[in-house]
Amino acid sequence: MHRYSQVTIAIHWLTAVLVIVAWFTAVSGPDARTDPSYVHFTVGLAVLLLVVPRLLARWAAAPRVEDPQRRWLDLAARAGHAVLYLLLVALPLTGWYAASRLGVPVSFLGISLPSLAAPVQGAPGEIADLHETGGTLILWLAGLHALIAIWHQFALKDRTLERMNPLAPSDLTQDG
Numbered sequence: 001m002h003r004y005s006q007v008t009i010a011i012h013w014l015t016a017v018l019v020i021v022a023w024f025t026a027v028s029g030p031d032a033r034t035d036p037s038y039v040h041f042t043v044g045l046a047v048l049l050l051v052v053p054r055l056l057a058r059w060a061a062a063p064r065v066e067d068p069q070r071r072w073l074d075l076a077a078r079a080g081h082a083v084l085y086l087l088l089v090a091l092p093l094t095g096w097y098a099a100s101r102l103g104v105p106v107s108f109l110g111i112s113l114p115s116l117a118a119p120v121q122g123a124p125g126e127i128a129d130l131h132e133t134g135g136t137l138i139l140w141l142a143g144l145h146a147l148i149a150i151w152h153q154f155a156l157k158d159r160t161l162e163r164m165n166p167l168a169p170s171d172l173t174q175d176g
């Protein structure tokens, strides 16, 4: 049984809060052009900034000890986590692209970022649509992910929640 490092745990929970704030501050339609939410841009780009060290820490970590009794569950968890990571990278990038297409300047903590695409007059296009759909999908997936983690903890009693708990007893092996 392993647990995550305190840095990974901190990034996990901070990312969860940032994603929720990004969802609540998102605007669409004409408002996205005339009254864009800079809080949305900032928290969304912070998600992108945080996912990089998190993935590096994950790859540098010792391999996870798998439970041979529940190999399919382990594979399902890996697939689910991969989709979440994909969205954590793709959402900020597609959002940045959507803002560029809408002609809205993007900055992060006062630093102006370059446009990812030339501005257009009408709708910002399919990648912007994907951003909107993905932005809602990540919340549903994260909710499902949380329910599965709770099921692991209380039904399978395999201490899954403790892996992500910064205050859990430290008798677990640390590996990521």
Ligand code: HEM
Residues within 6 Å of the ligand: 012, 015, 016, 017, 019, 020, 058, 077, 081, 082, 084, 085, 088, 138, 139, 142, 145, 146, 147, 149, 150, 160, 161, 162, 163, 164
């Ligand atoms: C937007 C919200 C969230 C996102 C994007 C997210 C994302 C992730 C990702 C990508 C992992 C895989 C970590 C790795 O192995 O590299 C993970 C693990 C985990 N998450 Fe979340 N999570 C969110 C919310 C939550 C919530 C609300 C809970 C609480 C029930 C939770 C509990 C856990 C646990 C216990 C693990 C460890 C699972 C394991 O080791 O098998 N997460 N999360």
Ligand code: HEM
Residues within 6 Å of the ligand: 018, 019, 022, 023, 026, 027, 028, 029, 032, 040, 041, 042, 043, 044, 045, 047, 088, 091, 092, 093, 094, 095, 096, 097, 098, 099, 102, 106, 124, 128, 129, 131, 132, 134, 135, 136, 138
């Ligand atoms: C985890 C990060 C993010 C999440 C969860 C997220 C979520 C969303 C959601 C749900 C919408 C649709 C709102 C609605 O239809 O009412 C949206 C729209 C939008 N977001 Fe994000 N977003 C994220 C990051 C970003 C970033 C980093 C940027 C820009 C730098 C951005 C720019 C935009 C723009 C311009 C729109 C309007 C698109 C349009 O009208 O077609 N987003 N976002």
